Amino acid sequence: MxxxxxxxxxxxxxxxxxxxxxxxxxxxxELAEAVTLPYPTVSKTLKMLVKANLLVSQRGAQGGxxxxxxxxxxxxxxxxSAMEGPVAMTECSHADGDCELMATCGVADNWQRVSQAxxxxxxxxxxxxxxxxxxxxxxxxxxxxxxxLAAEASR
Amino acid sequence: MxxxxxxxxxxxxxxxxxxxxxxxxxxxxELAEAVTLPYPTVSKTLKMLVKANLLVSQRGAQGGxxxxxxxxxxxxxxxxSAMEGPVAMTECSHADGDCELMATCGVADNWQRVSQAxxxxxxxxxxxxxxxxxxxxxxxxxxxxxxxLAAEASR
DNA sequence: TTATACAGGACTAAAATGGTACTCAATCGA
DNA sequence: TCGATTGAGTACCATTTTAGTCCTGTATAA
Numbered sequence: 001m002x003x004x005x006x007x008x009x010x011x012x013x014x015x016x017x018x019x020x021x022x023x024x025x026x027x028x029x030e031l032a033e034a035v036t037l038p039y040p041t042v043s044k045t046l047k048m049l050v051k052a053n054l055l056v057s058q059r060g061a062q063g064g065x066x067x068x069x070x071x072x073x074x075x076x077x078x079x080x081s082a083m084e085g086p087v088a089m090t091e092c093s094h095a096d097g098d099c100e101l102m103a104t105c106g107v108a109d110n111w112q113r114v115s116q117a118x119x120x121x122x123x124x125x126x127x128x129x130x131x132x133x134x135x136x137x138x139x140x141x142x143x144x145x146x147x148x149l150a151a152e153a154s155r
Numbered sequence: 156m157x158x159x160x161x162x163x164x165x166x167x168x169x170x171x172x173x174x175x176x177x178x179x180x181x182x183x184x185e186l187a188e189a190v191t192l193p194y195p196t197v198s199k200t201l202k203m204l205v206k207a208n209l210l211v212s213q214r215g216a217q218g219g220x221x222x223x224x225x226x227x228x229x230x231x232x233x234x235x236s237a238m239e240g241p242v243a244m245t246e247c248s249h250a251d252g253d254c255e256l257m258a259t260c261g262v263a264d265n266w267q268r269v270s271q272a273x274x275x276x277x278x279x280x281x282x283x284x285x286x287x288x289x290x291x292x293x294x295x296x297x298x299x300x301x302x303x304l305a306a307e308a309s310r
Numbered sequence: 311t312t313a314t315a316c317a318g319g320a321c322t323a324a325a326a327t328g329g330t331a332c333t334c335a336a337t338c339g340a
Numbered sequence: 341t342c343g344a345t346t347g348a349g350t351a352c353c354a355t356t357t358t359a360g361t362c363c364t365g366t367a368t369a370a
Contacts, residue, residue: 002159002235002273003243003244003245004157004244004245005326005327005328006328007327009245012266013260013261013262016261016262017261027347028346028347029346035260040329040330040331043348044328044329046347047347050348057346058337058346058347059335059337059348060345060346061338061344062338062345062346063338063345064346064347065347076269084158087157088157089157089158090158090159090164104168104190105168105190106172106288107167107285110285110287111285118157118276121272121273122269125269130262130265130266131261160357160358161358162358182316183316184315193360195360199359199360201316202316202318205316206317212317213316214315214316214317214368215313215314215316215369216313216315216368216370217315217369217370218314218316218369219315219316220316
């Protein structure tokens with residue numbers, strides 16, 4: 001299903017929430033209430049996002065979390081990577097892939113191109129896009145994304 | 156990581172193997188040897204692919220598995236769906252999504268567009284593409300795929 | 311009729327995931 | 341300077357998912 005983990009989902013929702021009010025720090029408790037998720041889970045998610053340098057935190061009273069950079073500079077890939085590690089479809093599509101089937105596999109190379117195309121696409125989707133509230137379902141204009149596998153092959 | 160399950164990987168390898176020799180039935184044992192995977196696992200995978208109507212089987216001596224249709228008519232989506240269910244990134248991106256956060260979520264709609272774009276892309280990648288052996292890493296010409304999220308919004 | 315080969319399902323083991331709790335450290339403000 | 345607030349870090353457990361195996365039944369060809 002190419003499914004995102006639940007925590008990744010949470011992360012996106014939380015990041016979007018912060019992105020809509022970017023000018024003051026958001027405490028974990030406040031965010032938990034805003035997105036109606038249990039506090040410990042939200043807290044854990046936030047910590048992971050800080051470790052991935054997508055958020056910065058401020059301790060102490062009136063502290064909380066802020067975006068580390070503008071929402072338009074944070075991609076869907078960034079968020080997914082923060083929660084699940086690098087975006088990769090197959091074992092062998094990342095660096096240290098020591099897949100024993102390489103010899104008999106025969107699809108590794110092509111899967112990697114597919115994976116790369118999706119990664120490129122997700123790089124182009126930003127938090128700013130995701131955070132857009134669409135109370136009426138207007139066409140959300142995300143940038144037109146052209147992925148050509150042939151081009152990838154020339155790297 | 157948007158990772159495919161291991162069985163999906165196997166499925167792709169096996170399907171590609173059959174696609175390269177489409178004119179006679181392949182027994183599970185034969186395929187297991189060809190891809191150097193344990194027989195029971197290969198067998199299980201094959202059964203799932205039959206149930207998804209991507210392969211047809213022939214029982215009895217000289218029996219085995221054949222593609223249910225030409226490799227160019229079998230997409231990456233088909234294979235992934237066969238092994239993992241529908242291609243969907245989030246809980247709410249498929250029909251019966253009864254996500255309780257819909258109200259406070261605010262990203263559901265946009266995630267669904269992203270998910271749809273990837274699905275469309277994967278629909279365009281066929282088994283024929285995947286099965287191409289590239290002993291030397293020539294540019295594999297997969298079709299140029301243009302996914303525009305704005306277009307998806309107009310459904 | 312017999313050997314071959316798939317069908318279907320049950321079952322177990324292992325791993326990933328999700329969720330929680332607890333202790334420590336930093337910061338603000340009275 | 342002290343105490344309340346709020347995040348950091350880590351360890352832990354429960355649950356679910358996934359992978360892998362095995363056994364019994366059934367169709368088919370020679």
